Amino acid sequence: xxxxxxxxxxxxxxxxxxxxxxxxxxxxxxxxxxxxxxxxxxxxxxxxxxxxx
Amino acid sequence: xxxxxxxxxxxxxxxxxxxxxxxxxxxxxxxxxxxxxxxxxxxxxxxxxxxxxxxxxxxxxxxxxxxxxxxxxxxxxxxxxxxxxxxxxxxxxxxxxxxxxxxxxxxxxxxxxxxxxxxxxxxxxxxxxxxxxxxxxxxxxxxxxxxxxxxxxxxxxxxxxxxxxxxxxxxxxxxxxxxxxxxxxxxxxxxxxxxxxxxxxxxxxxxxxxxxxxxxxx
Numbered sequence: 001x002x003x004x005x006x007x008x009x010x011x012x013x014x015x016x017x018x019x020x021x022x023x024x025x026x027x028x029x030x031x032x033x034x035x036x037x038x039x040x041x042x043x044x045x046x047x048x049x050x051x052x053x
Numbered sequence: 054x055x056x057x058x059x060x061x062x063x064x065x066x067x068x069x070x071x072x073x074x075x076x077x078x079x080x081x082x083x084x085x086x087x088x089x090x091x092x093x094x095x096x097x098x099x100x101x102x103x104x105x106x107x108x109x110x111x112x113x114x115x116x117x118x119x120x121x122x123x124x125x126x127x128x129x130x131x132x133x134x135x136x137x138x139x140x141x142x143x144x145x146x147x148x149x150x151x152x153x154x155x156x157x158x159x160x161x162x163x164x165x166x167x168x169x170x171x172x173x174x175x176x177x178x179x180x181x182x183x184x185x186x187x188x189x190x191x192x193x194x195x196x197x198x199x200x201x202x203x204x205x206x207x208x209x210x211x212x213x214x215x216x217x218x219x220x221x222x223x224x225x226x227x228x229x230x231x232x233x234x235x236x237x238x239x240x241x242x243x244x245x246x247x248x249x250x251x252x253x254x255x256x257x258x259x260x261x262x263x264x265x266x267x268x269x270x271x
Binding site for chain 1: 089091094143146
């Protein structure tokens with residue numbers, strides 16, 4: 001079965017002054033920031049029924 | 054209770070443990086309403102990833118490198134272990150960000166914060182020793198690079214990255230033991246002190262307590 005992403009090559013890199021990060025690491029950091037923002041902004045579902053704490 | 058029983062170290066330890074963490078605090082049946090937010094979920098997600106890490110790591114340790122490199126089931130468990138650690142750090146860092154911006158050391162929770170921060174610091178070498186325990190060319194490359202880092206800061210004689218036995222012992226025993234012990238201490242401290250309230254609620258609680266004290270003294 002073919003892989004969805006071909007990882008059989010060197011990763012690309014992002015260079016900016018002293019910052020030197022691989023593209024996969026940049027992606028993970030961006031996803032973490034998005035998830036962090038979403039966790040703060042998205043309302044938590046209210047408990048259903050009368051027995052909720 | 055007789056005097057001899059009161060002098061027993063087990064009785065004194067039990068009394069201290071129950072006083073510090075009564076059963077209703079250790080295993081509560083509810084949480085404050087402010088905990089109903091997604092940002093409070095990342096601590097338990099980190100715990101779930103840690104449980105998956107320990108389970109998959111135990112299976113890998115039982116079966117050995119030839120299994121995780123050359124069988125499809127071994128590859129599967131190797132991948133589960135890798136993705137568990139990816140998720141563990143993903144969730145733990147978001148948990149850390151959330152608690153930092155909440156100033157979660159407020160209200161006598163300094164030890165909760167410190168045990169969490171130290172867990173993160175100990176988990177980093179725990180993961181890095183995993184990279185050099187893979188038994189492949191990748192681990193050889195990483196260990197030769199990392200040994201230069203150790204030598205450059207003068208600790209190469211204590212941590213030999215080229216010594217598989219030493220790194221494997223650190224990875225499967227010493228560091229996981231430290232991480233697990235710190236996590237248990239962290240959870241018990243969270244149970245003891247409770248989840249940190251939002252800033253505005255803490256101000257109202259302080260004002261209410263001050264009002265109650267004034268009322269009692271007048």
